[in-house]
Amino acid sequence: MKRIYLDHGATTPLHPEVLEAMLPYFGQVFGNPSSVHSFGREARRALDESREKTALALGAAPEEIIFTSGGTEANNLAIQGVAEALSARGRHLITSAVEHHAVLDTVKALGKRGYAVTLLPVDGCGMVNPGDLKQAIRDDTVLVSVMTANNEIGTVQPIEDLARICRERGVYFHTDAVQAIGNIPLNLKEWPVDLLSLSAHKFYGPKGVGALFVRRGTKLAKLAFGGGQERKMRPGTENLPGIVGLAKAIELAVTDIPARSTSMAALRDHLIASLMEQIEKVRLNGHPVQRLPGNVNVSVSYVEGESLLLDLDLKGIAASSGSACTSGSLEASHVLMACGLDHQTAHGSLRLTLGHGNTLEEVDYTVATLKESVARLRGMSSLYKSYRREVDKSRHAGEETICITKK
Amino acid sequence: MKRIYLDHGATTPLHPEVLEAMLPYFGQVFGNPSSVHSFGREARRALDESREKTALALGAAPEEIIFTSGGTEANNLAIQGVAEALSARGRHLITSAVEHHAVLDTVKALGKRGYAVTLLPVDGCGMVNPGDLKQAIRDDTVLVSVMTANNEIGTVQPIEDLARICRERGVYFHTDAVQAIGNIPLNLKEWPVDLLSLSAHKFYGPKGVGALFVRRGTKLAKLAFGGGQERKMRPGTENLPGIVGLAKAIELAVTDIPARSTSMAALRDHLIASLMEQIEKVRLNGHPVQRLPGNVNVSVSYVEGESLLLDLDLKGIAASSGSACTSGSLEASHVLMACGLDHQTAHGSLRLTLGHGNTLEEVDYTVATLKESVARLRGMSSLYKSYRREVDKSRHAGEETICITKK
Amino acid sequence: MYNEKVMDHFQNPRNAGEMLKPSGVGEVGNMKCGDIMKIFIKVENDHIVDINFLTFGCGAAIASSSVLTEMVKGKTLDEAMAVTNMDVANQLGGLPEAKLHCSNLAADALHKAIADYRSKNLSA
């Protein structure tokens, strides 16, 4: 069976050029970058070059890049690190209600350790309102963290505006750009962002490696103790093959973003339109325009998301329902709930995230498969039966389902 | 120039079979283990199998293995994690004076956060005395951490005895086994150890991946927040190729330890004997017998270690002086100082760590090269000139330099 | 995630659908959990002679509903009352830990349906 991968939000396949760049570091060049001898020096050189490449891709300076084991560690280091470093100055943190758990749960854990926490609401499309941020900042606010783009619904936040508000108020601004790298142009020379997280496996790089950008002068405490690696901020022998892979992947990812994302967005819009046309009672979650070029998130009324996933999977199509990271949970997505969806609609959500390899044929096949699955599952759904009875009774057309702003 | 690698204590080359085991996970099998679809399930299967293999190699159960980004993270998770989980029960930590910085600095950082810390002394060979541990344990002691084998001087601690003392007193025992895996047989069914750290790149596995064994029932708090991976103890998308590599590497590493370490120890003893014979005023640091099979650590009087390293490096030989992780520091090794060496002798230390690929010829060439280098450097050393003058004056034979127990 | 038997019941659910004139109906679950099950039974001579289900829910919920209908068809009401959610999970060869509590409610729905039938037929 031909398989179709539509879950690039969960992870991406490694780009062949990235693997090629990594291979020497699994072979001849195996030294520890901290060693003074020739084996160590050639490793150090690769580490330095990778840091330069990564910095260049972001518009940062090499010494502003700290390599980590992934996006989760980068987020934790940013948030726990700033909170601890500035704990004498203030203990108020602000984040949004739609963050990834690596931000949200970190902020909440600090909430249990005596920090005050404000969660910014979002509108029906998952957007943070800069006005809300302005009102939320207090004298004791030390950090604001708002993600660049949402992993579930793809909504792209007005980061430049949010960051500028923080800069004006002298508050650090962190953004989780894990989903944004390679999808939207992003330049840290222009964005007044103090800290930014990324994770290589989300942009065709290797798993288990990420980075935190920390603008020069930003106060940060480290989370772990040990050797003096990464400017003493992140101890442990460096994952050199992984770091080389991250650097190559980000170099490729930031090349030609406008062209690549335009064509991906066209495929995305075709997918959205086909779903809406061919299946009744489908709602698009997230923002109609300010949206990652590969993200489609819909709620299919009267069916539950996981059973849709299973049907798709049986036909070789990989999709997700909410964040893959939290699939162990039974709760409906906190992101969809924050957008104002009711539980039923949230449980019926399906995320299809496109990658560079996906084709029009794949998308059309997916829509056709989904249509069959929805029909089958609705056939056993008590909720759908009640709905049909209502429709038959009243011939009521059903409410509009496009993106409703909450206030 | 042929190069000779004698720095396996810093890092080891990847075993070709390990790379082979990893490659599929950089290619076809790229799914996120948390995803429910077929791509995710095949990744999950590899993750589960790796956990089983790793557990088997240690005599542990699969659910007792938490994969981390390396030895440093494993040590931090063990120590910070237990300290936080048990902070209501007590706030006294015990470790040894010769730990790696990933343990020592973590304990010291907790010392600044209100924990009481006891550093156990070592004898002249770097050995912890179980009697000292018995005396150090207090009613409020919650964790004892003593490394299995030392990274600088190779001394192997009496872990089973130390762990038993802790078990009897109801205190958790953690051991940093980063240098021990593959070198000494180690069975967690027999050792009453509660937590154990390891790092794949020290046993011919990949860099950037490690593991913490946490015995069933052990209370541990997590350090980072995010997804529910690793039984909710260590969030973040799993480094699947790295984890597969770790599992393969540990499987190979624990095969045939007695045979392999006997032959390596023979080469080590030949190296030690040759150095002592051919170069005057060389002192063996560490224990003469309870010692890692690949570890040689000597102090060469009247010359400084780094200049020896440079001379060796110019001849293609990779060695180290103290721990590679801390080469940024100018202080003499805390391990050698704890063994009672004076500053001069500590600064003249040289570590040669053998690996499975090293040959007798390499070792002999290294001794010859070192002999020339010592002669050259002593020729410019004011300390050596004074010493020679003393010798010429008194014809005094010089003191014995073998391992003197401090008390 | 799910074993073959679960997937078989998910793909080929037995007795799915609405029953027009049931002797008893039971519904359990809630929207927060994301699983809602409805069981319809036809009772003759104190035996379940026919049974149907409608389920909005995940794979485990659909499979549990389906296998339950097979398990109790033909059974007496008392026999059916003795079937537990755990029996259903066991009959399926096990369910993932996380699904045991929320999605494994088919026996509860059946018991409600039997109770519904009995309450209606008490006076009779």
Added chain:
Amino acid sequence: MYNEKVMDHFQNPRNAGEMLKPSGVGEVGNMKCGDIMKIFIKVENDHIVDINFLTFGCGAAIASSSVLTEMVKGKTLDEAMAVTNMDVANQLGGLPEAKLHCSNLAADALHKAIADYRSKNLSA
């Protein structure tokens, strides 16, 4: 870690060795740091006509000592007094950050040697 010039001076140190009848001797450094430098000078007509060094220390320490002897040989004592540790590091084309403070002491040793010479020859 070190540049070529440093490695050249480390491998081929200039004027290494002891001087039998120096006009002045200066020693700096301590064991804790792990670098000890000794500079010997022969002075004629207020000029350094010969200079030697003995150094126990790392690559940077040996190279600094070596390049310093080249820098000041033939210079007047006042000219030599004006040479700083930083001049020595610059002459080497730079040293790693960590080495700048502890191992770059050759000028200090030289200044001590000149002071030693001057103190001995004050009365003369």
